Amino acid sequence: xxPNPRKWLRAAFSALESLCSRVFTPEWNPLxxxxxxxWFFFWVVAVSGIYLYVxxxxxxxxxxxxxxxxxxVQPWAGGVMRSLHRYASDGLVIIVLTHLSREFALDQMRGxxxxxxxxxLPLLMLIYVSGITGYWLVWDVMAxxxxxxxxxxxxxxPLFGEPISRNFVNEASLSSRFFTxxxxxxxxxxLLLLLFMxxxxxxxxxxxxxxxxxxxxxxxxSLLLLSIVVPAVxxxxxxxxxxxxxxxxxxxxxxxxxxxxxxxxxxVWKLFGGTLLLLGLLPWLPRKRSPPVAQVSLLNCxxxxxxxxxxxxxxxxxxxxxxxxxxxxxxxxNADRCLSCGLCVxxxxxxxxxxxxxxxxAGIELPQLPLAPLREQLKKSCAALKGDxxxxxxxxxxxxxxxxxxxxxxxxxxxxxxxxxxxxxxxxVFSRHLADGVVIAGCTANGCFQRFGQRWTEExxxxxxxxxxxxxxxxxxxxxxxxADLGAFRKGLASLPPLRxxxxxxxxxxxxxxxxxxxxxxxxxxxxxxLGVLAGATAAFATKxxxxxxxxxxxxxxxxIRHATAAKVECKxxxxxxxxxxxxxxxxxxxxxxxRWPVYLELERDGQVLYSGTHQPSGxxxxxxxxxxxxxxxxxxxxxxxxxxRDSERESGFDHVRSGTIDLKPxxxxxxxxxxDEGFVWR
Amino acid sequence: MNLIAWRDEFAIGLPDVDHEHRELIxxxxxxxxxxxxxxxxxxxVAALGEIHARIAAHFALEEREMRNxxxxxxxxxxxxxxxxxxxxxxxxxxxxxxxxxxxxALGARLSKxxxxxxxxxxxxxxxxxxxxx
Numbered sequence: 001x002x003p004n005p006r007k008w009l010r011a012a013f014s015a016l017e018s019l020c021s022r023v024f025t026p027e028w029n030p031l032x033x034x035x036x037x038x039w040f041f042f043w044v045v046a047v048s049g050i051y052l053y054v055x056x057x058x059x060x061x062x063x064x065x066x067x068x069x070x071x072x073v074q075p076w077a078g079g080v081m082r083s084l085h086r087y088a089s090d091g092l093v094i095i096v097l098t099h100l101s102r103e104f105a106l107d108q109m110r111g112x113x114x115x116x117x118x119x120x121l122p123l124l125m126l127i128y129v130s131g132i133t134g135y136w137l138v139w140d141v142m143a144x145x146x147x148x149x150x151x152x153x154x155x156x157x158p159l160f161g162e163p164i165s166r167n168f169v170n171e172a173s174l175s176s177r178f179f180t181x182x183x184x185x186x187x188x189x190x191l192l193l194l195l196f197m198x199x200x201x202x203x204x205x206x207x208x209x210x211x212x213x214x215x216x217x218x219x220x221x222s223l224l225l226l227s228i229v230v231p232a233v234x235x236x237x238x239x240x241x242x243x244x245x246x247x248x249x250x251x252x253x254x255x256x257x258x259x260x261x262x263x264x265x266x267x268v269w270k271l272f273g274g275t276l277l278l279l280g281l282l283p284w285l286p287r288k289r290s291p292p293v294a295q296v297s298l299l300n301c302x303x304x305x306x307x308x309x310x311x312x313x314x315x316x317x318x319x320x321x322x323x324x325x326x327x328x329x330x331x332x333x334n335a336d337r338c339l340s341c342g343l344c345v346x347x348x349x350x351x352x353x354x355x356x357x358x359x360x361x362a363g364i365e366l367p368q369l370p371l372a373p374l375r376e377q378l379k380k381s382c383a384a385l386k387g388d389x390x391x392x393x394x395x396x397x398x399x400x401x402x403x404x405x406x407x408x409x410x411x412x413x414x415x416x417x418x419x420x421x422x423x424x425x426x427x428x429v430f431s432r433h434l435a436d437g438v439v440i441a442g443c444t445a446n447g448c449f450q451r452f453g454q455r456w457t458e459e460x461x462x463x464x465x466x467x468x469x470x471x472x473x474x475x476x477x478x479x480x481x482x483x484a485d486l487g488a489f490r491k492g493l494a495s496l497p498p499l500r501x502x503x504x505x506x507x508x509x510x511x512x513x514x515x516x517x518x519x520x521x522x523x524x525x526x527x528x529x530x531l532g533v534l535a536g537a538t539a540a541f542a543t544k545x546x547x548x549x550x551x552x553x554x555x556x557x558x559x560x561i562r563h564a565t566a567a568k569v570e571c572k573x574x575x576x577x578x579x580x581x582x583x584x585x586x587x588x589x590x591x592x593x594x595x596r597w598p599v600y601l602e603l604e605r606d607g608q609v610l611y612s613g614t615h616q617p618s619g620x621x622x623x624x625x626x627x628x629x630x631x632x633x634x635x636x637x638x639x640x641x642x643x644x645x646r647d648s649e650r651e652s653g654f655d656h657v658r659s660g661t662i663d664l665k666p667x668x669x670x671x672x673x674x675x676x677d678e679g680f681v682w683r
Numbered sequence: 684m685n686l687i688a689w690r691d692e693f694a695i696g697l698p699d700v701d702h703e704h705r706e707l708i709x710x711x712x713x714x715x716x717x718x719x720x721x722x723x724x725x726x727x728v729a730a731l732g733e734i735h736a737r738i739a740a741h742f743a744l745e746e747r748e749m750r751n752x753x754x755x756x757x758x759x760x761x762x763x764x765x766x767x768x769x770x771x772x773x774x775x776x777x778x779x780x781x782x783x784x785x786x787x788a789l790g791a792r793l794s795k796x797x798x799x800x801x802x803x804x805x806x807x808x809x810x811x812x813x814x815x816x
Contacts, residue, residue, distance in 0.1 A: 300736075300740070301740075302699065302703065302740050302741065302743075302744045303699070303744065304740055304743035304744040304746075304747050305743075305747050306743055306747075325702075326698065326699070326702040327699050327702065327744075328698070328699050348740075349736070349739035349740040349742070349743040350736040350737070350739065350740050352732075352735065352736050352739065354732045354735055354736070354772065354775065355729075355732040355733060355735070355736050356725070356728050356729045356732045357729045357732065357733065360732075360736075363740065427772070431772070431776060463765075466743060466746070467739065467743070468765055470768065470769055470772060471765070471769055472769060472772070472773075
C-alpha cells in the first residue's frame with residue numbers, strides 16, 4: 001500500500017496532543033483549541049496594530065522614522081506593541097497552518113464538512129495579504145525587497161495597465177500615493193479577514209472563539225516576554241538606488257518570495273494557483289460516503305427543540321408543523337449539514353428504553369442505529385455476563401471497532417459518539433440489573449470528534465443539561481473515560497476498581513484513572529519549555545536565515561521604459577461628403593486612427609544581446625504607451641552597453657541608439673529609462 | 684368513568700401545552716380503563732412506558748415555552764418535572780415487582796401523580812401567564 005500522509009500526520013498529532021494534554025492539562029491543550037487561539041492572536045495583532053497606527057505616518061518619507069521612534073523612544077510601549085504585532089502575526093501563521101494540518105489529518109474537512117475548510121482558504125490568503133502589506137509599511141530594506149518582488153509578481157498578471165514595479169524603480173520615482181494605498185490595504189485586509197473569520201465558523205453551533213482563559217494568559221505572557229527579550233527592529237532604511245545584497249526575511253510570510261527570483265513570477269503564480277486548487281478540492285478527494293442522516297418521527301416529536309439545542313453543526317431547526325398534530329413546530333434535519341453523530345438522539349426526551357413496547361421510535365433517530373434494536377441487543381449481551389462486576393461499556397466509534405477482550409467482565413455497545421446515548425439507557429441498565437457498572441468511553445479529553453459529545457454527556461449526568469440522568473441512577477457506578485487512545489483506555493479500564501454503589505448521593509461519576517499525573521513543577525517546566533521553543537523559533541524565523549538576493553560583486557540593471565510612440569496613421573481631414581456619411585453625433589472634421597507603433601528594444605552588453613523584444617502599445621485600441629520592465633543581475637565594474645529602439649514604421653535599423661561605458665558599483669541599482677525628448681536616459 | 688376528568692383549570696393558555704395535557708389525560712384514562720384483575724403486567728408497563736416518554740417530551744416542550752417567556756419560577760417548575768419523571772419510573776418499578784403491585788392502588792397513585800402538579804405548578808404558571816397578558 002502506498003504511504004498515507006493523512007495517517008502519519010494523524011499519528012503525529014495524536015502523540016503531540018496526548019503530550020500536550022499531560023503538560024497543559026486537556027482544558028489548556030493548545031492543539032485542541034487552535035481555532036480559538038487563532039482568534040486570540042488576531043485580536044492581539046489588531047489591538048497592537050491600532051496602537052501603532054496612532055503614531056504611524058503613512059507618508060513614505062516619514063514612515064521609517066516614525067517606526068524607529070516608536071521602537072527606540074518608547075521601547076516600553078511602542079517597542080513592545082510593535083514586537084507583539086510582529087510576533088503575534090507570525091504566531092497566527094503557525095497556528096493557522098497547524099489548524100489546517102490537523103483538520104486534514106483528522107479528516108474533519110471532507111464531505112459535508114467542506115464549508116469551514118473552503119471558507120478557510122480566503123482567510124489564509126487574507127492573512128498573507130495583511131502580513132505582506134504590513135511589512136511594506138516599515139520601509140526598510142526588507143520592505144524594499146517586498147515592494148520590488150511583489151511588483152515583479154503582480155506584473156506577471158495581465159491586470160495593470162503599466163508595470164507596478166515602475167513605482168519602485170528608484171528613489172526619484174517613489175511616491176507617497178502608492179504607499180498610502182498600502183496602509184489602506186493593511187487595514188482593509190484584516191477587516192475582511194474578520195468578516196471571513198465570522199463566516200468560517202458560521203456552521204458551528206457555539207463555535208469556540210476564546211481559548212481557555214489560563215492558556216490565553218500564558219500565551220500572552222510568552223508573547224510579551226519574547227517582545228521584551230528579542231524586540232522586533234527595522235532593518236536599514238530602504239534606498240531604491242541600491243539593492244541590498246542580503247536581507248533578513250520573515251520566513252512565515254515570505255517563503256515564496258525567493259522563488260520569484262529563481263523561477264520567475266509566472267511559475268510562482270502557478271505554484272500558488274495549484275496549491276490553492278488542490279486545497280480547494282481536498283474536501284472531495286476522494287468523495288466521502290456519508291451515512292444516512294438523522295430522521296425525525298413526527299408522531300414522536302412535539303417540537304421541544306432539545307435536539308436543535310444540542311446539534312453541534314446547526315443541522316437542525318424548528319419549523320412550522322407540517323402534519324395534523326396540534327403543535328406549533330417540529331424538528332427538521334438539514335441533510336447537507338447532518339453528520340450523523342447522533343447527539344440529537346441523546347437529547348430527545350422520547351428516546352427512552354423504558355418504552356417497553358416491542359418497537360418504539362424516538363422523536364429523532366439514526367436510521368442505521370435505531371434505539372429499539374440497540375436496547376434488545378444490550379439486554380441480550382448483558383444477559384451473557386455472569387458473576388460480579390459486570391460492566392457495560394458505551395464507546396464511541398472514533399477509536400475504531402472495539403473487541404470485547406478487555407480483561408473485564410464487560411460487554412461493549414458502540415455509538416457514533418457517546419453523546420448519542422440517551423441518559424435513560426444508563427438508568428435502564430441499573431434499574432433492570434443488566435450490569436453493575438456503566439463505562440462511557442469517548443474521545444480524548446476536551447477533544448471530542450463530534451465537538452460536544454463529552455460535554456453534553458457530562459452535563460446530562462450532572463443534571464445540568466437536558467435530558468437529566470434520573471437522580472436514582474447511582475453516579476458511583478458510572479465511570480467516564482476520555483482516554484487519549486485505545487492503549488490508554490485499556491490501561492485505565494484494567495485499573496478501574498469495581499463500580500459499586502458506594503455513595504447514593506454522589507453527584508458526579510468517578511473519573512476513570514487516566515494514568516499517573518505529572519506533578520505540577522514538571523508540568524510547569526514543560527509549559528515553559530514548549531512555549532519557549534515555540535517563541536524562540538518564532539523570533540528566529542522572523543528574520544533568519546538571511547536571504548542573499550545578490551552576490552557581493554554584482555549590480556542590478558533595470559530597464560524601465562514607458563514610451564508612447566507615434567500614431568500609425570496620420571490624421572487626415574474628412575471631405576464634406578465623407579462627413580455626411582457619418583452619423584450626426586459621430587461627425588468630425590478630422591479622422592485620427594489612434595493605433596500606435598509597437599516598440600522594439602535591444603540591450604547589448606559587451607557585444608552580447610542581453611535582451612531584445614517587441615512591445616505592443618497598451619490599451620484595447622493599442623493607443624496607449626508601451627511598457628517594458630526588466631531586471632538584470634550584472635557583475636559590477638565597467639561595462640560597455642548599447643541600447644537600441646525602433647518605434648516607427650521602419651522595418652530595419654533604429655530610431656534611437658545610445659551606447660557608452662558605465663561603471664557599476666556593487667549593489668548599485670542602475671536604471672535605464674526613455675524620454676521622448678531626450679532618448680535613453682540612465683543613471 | 685374517567686379517572687381524570689378534563690377541567691378548564693388544566694388549560695394554562697399555551698396551545699401546544701394544553702393540547703398535550705388533553706392527550707396525556709386521555710392516555711392515563713385509557714390505561715385506567717384497561718386495568719382489570721387479568722391485565723398482563725407487560726401491558727401495563729408498556730402503557731406506562733409510553734406515558735413516561737410522552738410526559739418527558741411534554742415537560743421538555745413546556746420548559747422551552749417557559750424559557751422563551753422568561754417565566755420567573757422556571758427553576759422550581761422544572762425541579763417538579765424532574766421529580767415527576769423520577770416518580771413515574773418508580774411507579775413502573777412497582778408494577779413490575781409482583782410483591783408491591785396492587786392494581787387498585789395504581790389508578791389512585793397515577794391520578795395523584797398527575798393532578799398534584801397541575802394544582803400547584805401548572806396553575807401558578809397559568810396565573811403568571813394571565814397576569815402577563
